[in-house]
Amino acid sequence: MAVKLFGCVCDQFHSPGAGLGMAGDRVSVPVPFYVIEHPSGVAVFDCGLHADMMQADDPYRRRLRSQEMDVSLAPEETVTRSLERLDIDPAAVRFAVLSHLHFDHAGGLNELPNATIVVQAREWAAGSDDELAARYFLPRRFFDLGHQVRQVDGEHDLFGDGSVTLLPSYGHTPGHQSLQVRTEAGDYILTADACYNCRTAETREFPAHFDGPAMNRSLDALLARRGPDTLVIYGHDPDQWGERALLSSSRG
Template identity: 30%
Template sequence: MADPRIHHLNCASMHPVAGFSLEHRGGAFTGLVCHCLLIETTHGLTLVDTGLGTTDVRAGAQRLGRMFWHVVRPALDPRETAKYQIEALGFSVADVRHIVLTHLDVDHAGGIGDFPNARVHVLAAEHAAAQARRHLKERDRYRPAQWPARTEWALYAPEGERWHGFEAVQALTGLDPDILLVPTAGHTRGHAAIAVRQGAGWLLHAGDAYFHRDQMARHAGCPLGLRLFEAAMALDNGQRRTNQARLRELALDDDTVRVFCSHDPVELAQATPPSEIAPAPASNC
């Protein structure tokens, strides 16, 4: 596709408990974000992750789950929903034809119902895990009420080509070939990174494969609170560490790929032109 216009959106500000442990000593912790992408393509608009949706904002803890509500403490500002921000850009919800998900955790898939015309693309292993919710860790993180019965799913088996050190990478049905699904299991069973070609290089949305920018540094580090949270939430810590190491190698050694994760506010600020930065909402805590 022609070089697309890509908007970087924060679709859920969060203010977790013990926030001081989520940044390095002496660093100012401003909360977490949910970094989503809105891509203007020849096939309409494509969202990469949705953050929290309008119904999540209205219903709060009942819909999001008590653990997420009390531990992560989302701001629940309607101005942060993807729907609000897309309409503020002059588009309608009908223009969103595709949603591509890194995974189906509560803070990544809550906006699906706001876009009834969209096909939702996700790895089949993730969809199956979210439906079954067999493991204790999966019972609260997935909220099936967020996915309307009419949702049109496009599910992908782990098959495809090798891409920058990752296996089974594939283009998505009905989309330009320059948006790729990159399996990065570990945080969840079917977690994926999403690659989007931009100019001569790529953006790689790594989802929750890591949480802090310093994990992609030559001398990798991570604040204690985030390190503990990563390990606690991972379905397979071995896979998580392996894929995180691959991402770090890519971020350090290939200047054609820009890697970022879902929740680091500094990475979001670095990616967002000043004219597109919305005022930060007040915490609801």
């Protein structure tokens, strides 16, 4: 079986445009996650929103609204339903690779009971430290659920064959990571929140509350890996996702 990559959308995040480096008082952007079918098992890269976010009175949604943000999540947009549409049992997912521990990237972990979390060691350390977790908005409610955790340090070959490579891309959070996936028809670099959208990749106008110099270095390193057949997919770019899905099937 060739390596296959699928892109899924776990509904939307709503925010002032400036918070995402976008024009407009209010913007709505996709909350994507990715499914990788490999001969050695299924991996996901990020896992979207927690299903409790469907409820308007969810405590974290109330916190978001107090900061002029919000999310929307429909029953058909949960991690479980997206996997089921791909004929994948959520209980069979082997790896949950987390770009970082924010609520919209780690929220669906509770739907993947048997997955091993794969995360940068410095990100896990930040999430386990009360002060850093508060500073970087890393709520343990979403990721500290008793899963097995594989902490890696820097670049990491997930399956040992070069097809799926974790790439450190620090700056958005202390241990943010991105992912490169190689298929027969082309390569993908999934930046996650190392860069929200194509415009930011061009302007380098990162929101002020992140480590801009570190994000610039990380993005330079990611873009330097591009080849002629590489597609760079940014973290929350509505232009790349169109109606709902950028990748509905594999290229390889």
